[in-house]
Amino acid sequence: MLQISLITKQQDLEAVEQALLDSGARSVTLQNAAEAPIMEPFPGQTPLWPIINVGALFPADANAAEICARLDVVLGPDISLSFHTLADRDWVRITRADFKPIRFGQKLWICPSWEQVSDPNAVVISLDPGLAFGTGTHPTTALCLQWLDAHPPRDLAVIDYGCGSGVLAIAALKLGARHVWAVDIDPQARLSTQQNAAKNGIGKQQIDIVAPHKLPRLQSELIIANILSGPLIDLCPSLSQRLTPAGKIILSGILIEQTESVTAHYSSYCIMGPARLKDGWALLEGHRIKGT
Numbered sequence: 001m002l003q004i005s006l007i008t009k010q011q012d013l014e015a016v017e018q019a020l021l022d023s024g025a026r027s028v029t030l031q032n033a034a035e036a037p038i039m040e041p042f043p044g045q046t047p048l049w050p051i052i053n054v055g056a057l058f059p060a061d062a063n064a065a066e067i068c069a070r071l072d073v074v075l076g077p078d079i080s081l082s083f084h085t086l087a088d089r090d091w092v093r094i095t096r097a098d099f100k101p102i103r104f105g106q107k108l109w110i111c112p113s114w115e116q117v118s119d120p121n122a123v124v125i126s127l128d129p130g131l132a133f134g135t136g137t138h139p140t141t142a143l144c145l146q147w148l149d150a151h152p153p154r155d156l157a158v159i160d161y162g163c164g165s166g167v168l169a170i171a172a173l174k175l176g177a178r179h180v181w182a183v184d185i186d187p188q189a190r191l192s193t194q195q196n197a198a199k200n201g202i203g204k205q206q207i208d209i210v211a212p213h214k215l216p217r218l219q220s221e222l223i224i225a226n227i228l229s230g231p232l233i234d235l236c237p238s239l240s241q242r243l244t245p246a247g248k249i250i251l252s253g254i255l256i257e258q259t260e261s262v263t264a265h266y267s268s269y270c271i272m273g274p275a276r277l278k279d280g281w282a283l284l285e286g287h288r289i290k291g292t
Contacts, residue, residue: 001026001057001058001059001060001086002057002058002059002062002083002084002085002086003055003056003057003058003083003084003085004020004025004056004058004064004067004081004082005053005054005055005056005081005082005084006053006054006071006075006079006080006081006082007033007052007053007054007080008051008052008054008075009050009052010049010050010051010052012075013030013052015074016054016071016074016075017054019070019071019073019074020054020056020067020070023058023062023063023066023067023070024062025056025058026057026058026059027056027057028054028055028056029054029055029056030052030053030054030055031052031053031055032049032051032052032053033049033051033052033053057086060085064083068081099112099115099128100112100115101115101116101117101124102137103122104142104145104146104148104149105145105146105148105149105150106149106150107119107121107122107123107149108122108123108145108146108149108171108175109122109123109124109125110124110125110127110145111124111125111126111127112126112127112128113126113128113199123149123171123174123175124174125167125170125171125174125200126196126199126200127165127167127170127196127199127200139278139279139280139281140226140252140253140254140281140283141164141167141168141226141252142278143252143276143278143281143282143283144224144226144250144252144283145167145168145171146276147250147276147283147285148168148171148172148175148224149171149175151248152175152176153172153175153221153222154175154176154177155176156172156176156177156178156220156221156222157177157178157179157180157181157218157220157221157222158172158177158179158180158181158220158221158222158223158224159180159183159215159220159222159223159224159242160172160180160181160182160183160224161183161212161223161224161225161227161235161239162183162184162185162225162226162227162231162253163182163183163184163189163190163193163209164184164189164192164226165189165192165193165196166182166189166192166193166194166197166209167196168224168226169182169193169197169207170196170197170200170202172222173202173206173207174200177222179206179207179208180206180207180208181207181208181210181218182197182207182208182209182210183210183211183212183215184209184211184212185211185212187211190209190210190211193207193209194209218242219241219242219243219244219247220242220243220244220247221243221244221247221248222248222249222250223239223242223243223247223248223249223250224249224252225249225250225251225252225253226250226251226252226253227253228254229253229254229255229258229261229262232251232254232262232265233261233262233265236265236266236269237269240266240268240269240270240288240292241269243269243287243288244288245288245290245291246287246288246290247287247288248285248286248287248288249266249270249286249287249288250283250284250285251266251283251284251285251286252281252282252283252284253281254275254281254282254283254284255280255281255282256275256277256280256281256282258282259275259282259284262284263275263284266284266286268292269288269289269292270286270287270288270289270292271286271287271289272284272285272286273285273286
């Protein structure tokens, strides 16, 4: 295969991608080309770096001159391109090798469909890498899964707010939850949750997957919200009031330096415990104060 790499600005990216695809690119990948990390995008956003390293893969017989000509129209003749010839490889097998079963706590596992978990006591969630956030590899998701493993929500009604791939909703149900409301602003996340729930044998009577404005006026014994500190603070009154008296709330997607602010807001409604930390991220646990 032929690999072409170039650096472009954010405002030119759409045109560059289209030129590469029009030239026959089989894939286009984006990487940060400068020291400009993206720490905390809001739901529904797909932020990009100001300077982007673009890589494209073409068939080995692709016309390099034609590709250059298309890119010249977009970026001008001074564009700097690099070309590399890649040996044919089994990319599906290589990609799959990066995803192995992962255990969270004592018995909860996430396992891609092409792997198996040998432990007969394991609670296994079958989940393949996809478009929606949440395959368990991110520290915020891992913190929530570890908490669920240690506190199985047997016979509880659960709200998974910001469900992403549905992994936390599925974990809660496999650990004994009575019913889960999976809530997400992103239609792609809701579709992913629906597909993953079906793949894991979750019946439609066990889970409702809805946009936030479709969530009925109800209270649950457990709320898990693995989103971002800003939305968590904005949602504080409504999430807290959706808890039953003494119901538990689990908050994640919080950077360590944001824990004090999030805790302060929720302390008006809940008794908050100490943060659990992992790789710069935090999980907060609380239970509703009766009468609030």
